[in-house]
Amino acid sequence: MDSMFLPLKVSATALEAQKVRMNVIASNLANASSTSTPEGGPYKRKDVVFQSHLFKQNSVGVDVTEISEDQTPPRLVFDPAHADADKDGYVKYPNVNVLTEMVNLMTATRAYEANLTMINSYKDMITRTLDILRV
Amino acid sequence: MADSITTLSNILDVAAFRQRLLSSNIANADTPGYKARDISFSEELSKVAGSASRAKAYEVFDTPTALPSRDGNTVNLDTEMAKMAETTLMYNSAVAMITMKFRMMKDIAKGGGA
Numbered sequence: 555m556d557s558m559f560l561p562l563k564v565s566a567t568a569l570e571a572q573k574v575r576m577n578v579i580a581s582n583l584a585n586a587s588s589t590s591t592p593e594g595g596p597y598k599r600k601d602v603v604f605q606s607h608l609f610k611q612n613s614v615g616v617d618v619t620e621i622s623e624d625q626t627p628p629r630l631v632f633d634p635a636h637a638d639a640d641k642d643g644y645v646k647y648p649n650v651n652v653l654t655e656m657v658n659l660m661t662a663t664r665a666y667e668a669n670l671t672m673i674n675s676y677k678d679m680i681t682r683t684l685d686i687l688r689v
Numbered sequence: 690m691a692d693s694i695t696t697l698s699n700i701l702d703v704a705a706f707r708q709r710l711l712s713s714n715i716a717n718a719d720t721p722g723y724k725a726r727d728i729s730f731s732e733e734l735s736k737v738a739g740s741a742s743r744a745k746a747y748e749v750f751d752t753p754t755a756l757p758s759r760d761g762n763t764v765n766l767d768t769e770m771a772k773m774a775e776t777t778l779m780y781n782s783a784v785a786m787i788t789m790k791f792r793m794m795k796d797i798a799k800g801g802g803a
Contacts, residue, residue: 558705561712568716575719604720612706612749614713616720661719668715668766675777676708682784683701689791 560613561676565669567607567615572666574618575602579659586650589638596638597648599624624649694790696738697783703733704780706747711773714752714764721760725752725769730779 578600585597603620626649634643710726717723728747754763 557709561709564709564712564716568718572719604717606717606720606723612713612726613709614717614723616716664766665715665718668718668770671770672712672715672773675773676712679705679708679777679780679784682781686784686788686791689788689795 557610557613558680560609562673564609564613564615565673565676567617568669569666569673571602571604571616571618572662572669574621575662576659576666578602578621579655579662582650582655583652583659585648586652586655588648589636589645596628596646597650599626599648599650694787697787697790699734699737700783701780701787703728703730703747704776704783706733707776708773708780710749711769711776714769715766715773717762718764718766718769719762721762723762723764725754725764726750727752727772730776 582599588597591597601622601624602618603622605617605619607615607617609615628646628649630644631647632643633639633645636645639645707728707730710728714725714727726749728749733747752763752765752768754765757763
């Protein structure tokens with residue numbers, strides 16, 4: 555019985571993982587111009603790390619194991635009037651590329667939809683199987 | 690009569706198992722290093738065709754890909770979705786046929802009347 559519903563569980567872990575990814579992307583987009591953070595320095599782009607999660611042989615879900623910080627250097631913009639400008643007049647802007655984030659967001663949305671389709675179609679299969687009892 | 694029900698339930702077994710593999714593949718479409726896996730629907734069916742036995746062990750293989758992505762992932766989401774649709778249809782039609790079979794048996798048991 556447990557293995558009958560396992561594909562639903564597998565797809566649910568993927569929905570969860572893609573949602574975390576979308577949250578992270580939303581934070582990146584929201585902070586694309588945050589030049590200061592409580593930790594000091596500009597906002598650093600974040601990314602999720604996916605890892606497969608073995609439920610049982612042949613049923614492999616996915617987990618977010620870590621939200622990592624992108625270590626690429628910040629973007630320097632010359633703007634001496636800015637409050638966060640250094641002594642040479644340069645402001646450190648976050649290493650967020652809005653285009654990259656939008657592409658990642660689209661990928662995450664598509665992956666989310668694919669797993670949702672899987673859940674619906676598998677649920678339909680189980681329902682039809684139970685309907686055999688109604689003959 | 691009983692034979693065709695065994696055959697149909699074998700189709701259900703194989704389709705349900707394949708669906709399990711495909712759900713794992715779709716779930717791991719973005720997991721670095723994950724290898725997509727699959728079974729051959731027709732081969733698994735022909736193994737048990739004609740016999741009254743049920744399929745037990747399936748021959749799972751890594752899905753061949755022409756172009757693995759740079760992180761080593763071999764899942765092609767579009768292919769997997771197409772396979773999933775195919776497997777769902779296969780499963781649903783077997784269920785429909787089993788249902789019809791049972792309905793016929795019921796009608797016969799009732800003496801053909803409604």
